[in-house]
Amino acid sequence: MPKANKKMKNIEVPGTRQFANRVEEFPDAVDLTLGQPDFDTPEPVKQAAIDAINTKPMKYSHNTGLLELRKAISEYYKSSCGADYDPNGEVLVTVGGSEGIDGVLRAIIDPGDEVLVPAPTYLGYEPIIELSGGVTKFVDMSETDYIATPELIESNITEKTKAVLLNYPTNPTGVTYTKEQMDALVEVFKKYDIFIITDEIYGENTLEGDHISLAKYPEIKEKAIVVNGLSKSHAMTGWRIGYVVAHRVIMEDITAVHLYNTICASIPSQYAAIEALTTQLHVPKEMNQAYIQRRDYIYKRLTDMGLEVSKPTGAFYIFPSIRKYEEDSFKFATDLLESVHLAVVPGRSFSEYGEGHIRLSFACSMEELTEAADRLEKYIKILDMK
Numbered sequence: 001m002p003k004a005n006k007k008m009k010n011i012e013v014p015g016t017r018q019f020a021n022r023v024e025e026f027p028d029a030v031d032l033t034l035g036q037p038d039f040d041t042p043e044p045v046k047q048a049a050i051d052a053i054n055t056k057p058m059k060y061s062h063n064t065g066l067l068e069l070r071k072a073i074s075e076y077y078k079s080s081c082g083a084d085y086d087p088n089g090e091v092l093v094t095v096g097g098s099e100g101i102d103g104v105l106r107a108i109i110d111p112g113d114e115v116l117v118p119a120p121t122y123l124g125y126e127p128i129i130e131l132s133g134g135v136t137k138f139v140d141m142s143e144t145d146y147i148a149t150p151e152l153i154e155s156n157i158t159e160k161t162k163a164v165l166l167n168y169p170t171n172p173t174g175v176t177y178t179k180e181q182m183d184a185l186v187e188v189f190k191k192y193d194i195f196i197i198t199d200e201i202y203g204e205n206t207l208e209g210d211h212i213s214l215a216k217y218p219e220i221k222e223k224a225i226v227v228n229g230l231s232k233s234h235a236m237t238g239w240r241i242g243y244v245v246a247h248r249v250i251m252e253d254i255t256a257v258h259l260y261n262t263i264c265a266s267i268p269s270q271y272a273a274i275e276a277l278t279t280q281l282h283v284p285k286e287m288n289q290a291y292i293q294r295r296d297y298i299y300k301r302l303t304d305m306g307l308e309v310s311k312p313t314g315a316f317y318i319f320p321s322i323r324k325y326e327e328d329s330f331k332f333a334t335d336l337l338e339s340v341h342l343a344v345v346p347g348r349s350f351s352e353y354g355e356g357h358i359r360l361s362f363a364c365s366m367e368e369l370t371e372a373a374d375r376l377e378k379y380i381k382i383l384d385m386k
Contacts, residue, residue: 011127019333019343029341030372032360035171035317037235038368039287042280045234045272052271059267063259065093065243066270072277073243083215089248092255093265093273097201097229097242102128103261104225104244107253108195109134113162118148120319120347120354122171122199134162140353145310146173147181150188163195169202169211172350172359173319174295174312182212189220195250197225201242202315204233204284207292209313215245222247225254232315233284234276239269291316294362294369301373305380316363319347323356325383333358339382340375 020033064070070087077083085091094100101124109115111133117125119138126136139156141148153164169176177185189196196214203211215226229242244254276283295312302309302320309320326332329346336358337343347357362369 005131007131010130018349019337019345022337023343026337026341026343029337029343030368030375031343032362032364032368032372033343033345035232035315035361035363036237037232037287037316037363038365039235039290041235041239041272042276042283045236045275045280048275049239049268049272052268056267056271061093061264061267061270063264064091064255065265066267066274069093069270069274069277072274073245076277076281077213077215077245081213081216083213083245084218085215085245086248090245090251092244092246092251092258093270094229094242094244094258095262095265096231096240097199097227098124099240099258099262100227100229100242100244101125101197101199103254103257104197104227104246105129105134106132106257107250108163110162112160114158114160116153116156116161116164117351118146118152118166118170119352120146120172120350120357122167123349123351125165125167125199126351135160137161138351138353142353146170146175147177148185149181150184153185154188154191157192157194161192161194163197164189165197165199166214167199167201169206169312169314171202171315172317172345172347172354172357173310174207174315174317175310176206176209176314177212178209179212182214182216186214186217186220189223193223195223195225196220197227200226200228201232203228205288205291205316206314207288207295207312211314222249225250230273230276234280235283235287236269236272236276239266239272241265241269241273290366291362294364294366297366298360298362298369298373301377305377307380316361318360318362319354319357320360321357322347325380327356329355329358336376336379340379342372342375342379 070091074087109132198214225246307320333346345359347354
């Protein structure tokens with residue numbers, strides 16, 4: 001048979017999917033693997049898509065998205081952080097945040113370019129960097145409470161560095177950045193001729209304080225690329241609407257990748273997104289109240305079990321250490337699933353620097369979370385007796 005791309009040999013099914021896919025083997029399993037809100041998409045958002053299907057032409061939009069949606073995204077950034085992005089040339093609607101990340105990386109990476117990625121981190125970045133011909137350079141944040149400090153970032157920048165890729169609130173740790181921390185990072189970014197990419201898909205799911213978007217810093221607009229979307233903020237994972245905002249010069253290249261890849265995002269989903277960004281901006285705060293309640297509950301349960309864990313301040317994940325019982329997180333997660341039918345994600349899925357941890361998603365009902373905690377506690381007690 002013809003040979004596939006050699007780089008594909010290093011591309012694996014992510015740990016989240018490996019364990020989510022195994023859940024069906026255990027009919028009574030509790031699944032805390034996927035980062036998918038258990039809330040339903042707001043009714044006005046769904047109705048906007050239905051109305052569009054019935055009254056609007058279902059044809060291609062402009063490659064960058066419907067102008068009305070691009071204007072809504074531009075206004076969102078202006079009102080939320082004072083950023084000025086022209087809807088004609090500096091806003092791109094993508095098929096989810098994932099396509100946005102893919103387009104950005106393919107647009108900027110030359111063979112051999114290094115991308116600094118603070119770790120542990122979302123497992124979807126490294127494969128795209130590698131398939132684009134780049135090199136992923138993970139930056140270990142385990143000694144800085146999972147915060148990418150200016151010293152850490154600057155000490156890892158070399159002549160091969162093309163970009164820094166930040167994800168915050170961070171998957172899998174739930175870490176957020178204060179304004180003081182972002183100000184300090186921006187002072188470093190200003191000194192180097194590199195791109196700064198931020199995946200802010202959990203920005204609206206900030207549980208303490210305010211989300212400080214990179215878009216807030218006009219002094220680095222020419223090198224800043226912000227990726228966002230509605231999957232988490234409005235419980236719209238299946239609608240596949242993301243967006244990128246950036247200076248028009250680099251946006252031309254990102255748009256070129258996008259138009260040859262997908263042409264444009266789904267038209268019904270784009271009309272739904274307009275509704276989400278114009279009349280439903282209150283929805284994330286309402287969901288966050290439930291996330292805070294769930295976070296506080298699972299944090300207390302984990303600490304009562306004697307597990308070392310930090311309280312997350314954003315997203316809907318918690319990342320306890322399981323090193324007192326097992327260094328191999330895949331082994332721990334596999335045994336946990338097979339013995340008490342609880343599915344979690346092994347920390348090694350989020351780079352080698354996540355090893356010795358597991359990720360639990362609390363984007364589920366309180367009933368499921370309670371049952372999950374009971375099963376984990378049962379498993380821990382079994383380990384304590386060995």
